[in-house]
Amino acid sequence: MSQASRRVMNKAQRLERLLPNGRGVWIPIDHGMSDYPSTGLKDTEGLIRELTSAGVNAIVAQKGVVSHYSHLCEGTDTNMVIHFSASTRHGGPDASRKVSVGQASEVDSRGGLGASAQVNIGSDGEANMLAEMGQLTTDCHHLDIPVLGMIYARGPHLNIMEGDATNGVAHAARVAFEIGCDVGKTTWTGDEGSFAQVTAGVPIPLLVAGGAKTNTRSMLEMVEKAMKNGAAGVCMGRQVFAHKSPGAVAKALMMIVHEDASAEDAINAVGL
Numbered sequence: 715m716s717q718a719s720r721r722v723m724n725k726a727q728r729l730e731r732l733l734p735n736g737r738g739v740w741i742p743i744d745h746g747m748s749d750y751p752s753t754g755l756k757d758t759e760g761l762i763r764e765l766t767s768a769g770v771n772a773i774v775a776q777k778g779v780v781s782h783y784s785h786l787c788e789g790t791d792t793n794m795v796i797h798f799s800a801s802t803r804h805g806g807p808d809a810s811r812k813v814s815v816g817q818a819s820e821v822d823s824r825g826g827l828g829a830s831a832q833v834n835i836g837s838d839g840e841a842n843m844l845a846e847m848g849q850l851t852t853d854c855h856h857l858d859i860p861v862l863g864m865i866y867a868r869g870p871h872l873n874i875m876e877g878d879a880t881n882g883v884a885h886a887a888r889v890a891f892e893i894g895c896d897v898g899k900t901t902w903t904g905d906e907g908s909f910a911q912v913t914a915g916v917p918i919p920l921l922v923a924g925g926a927k928t929n930t931r932s933m934l935e936m937v938e939k940a941m942k943n944g945a946a947g948v949c950m951g952r953q954v955f956a957h958k959s960p961g962a963v964a965k966a967l968m969m970i971v972h973e974d975a976s977a978e979d980a981i982n983a984v985g986l
Contacts, residue, residue, distance in 0.1 A: 784825025913944025
C-alpha cells in the first residue's frame, strides 16, 4: 500500500485492514531493540517475506525496520505497525522503563498503518510511560491512526486488588482502553475463567501475547482457549520468529484466529 493510499484512510478503514472482521494475527519483531543477537531476527528481510506469505495481518516493528522493509508488504494483506517504545538490556535499573522514540506524524511516511507503545504498570517508570502513551493516543486521534497498547502488569510496585483472579491483567487491559488505545495486547492468565474476566472488562479488541517461550503445541492450545474466551487474536513475537519454521507457525495462528480451527487441526494442516 502506497503512502498516498494510507494518508486518505480513516481509522476505521485502517483497523479493518489490521483486524479484518475484528480479528487479527500480529507479529511483533521489535525485540532487536532490547536484545540482540536475537534468534530469528538476523535475516529480517527473509522473516518478513515469510510472514507476508503466511498472510499475517500486521508486523509490529521499530520505525527504522518499518522504513527499510515496509515495501515488502506492498501488494500483500500484511501491514506494518510502528512501535514507539524502547529500552535496552543495558539500562540496568531503567531497563523496564520504556521511553518514546518517535511521533505519530512519522507513521504514514515510514510505511506504517498504525502505532504502538508499551507501559509497564507497577514499574518505577510507570508515570512517565503513561504520560507518553497518553500523548501518543492524542496525536494519533487527530491523525486518524489506530494505536496498539502493550500494557503489562509487571514491576515491583504492583498492588493487586484483593480477589483479582487475573493478577492485574484485567487492570492492564482497562488502562489500555481508558487511555485511548484502539487495540490492546494482553497476557494469558493461566485459565479460561480468569481470562474471560479480562476480555469482558473492555470494549476494545484484545490480542493475546505468546508469553514465556514454550512448545508450539502448548502455545497454539492456549490461543485456541483465548479465542473461545473473548480474544480478538494474537500479538506474539518470539513464539513465531524464533521457531525453525516461522511461516508454518504463522499459518497455524491464522487458521485458529480467522477460521476457528482447533490447535490440533492447525498443527496437522501446516505440518508442525
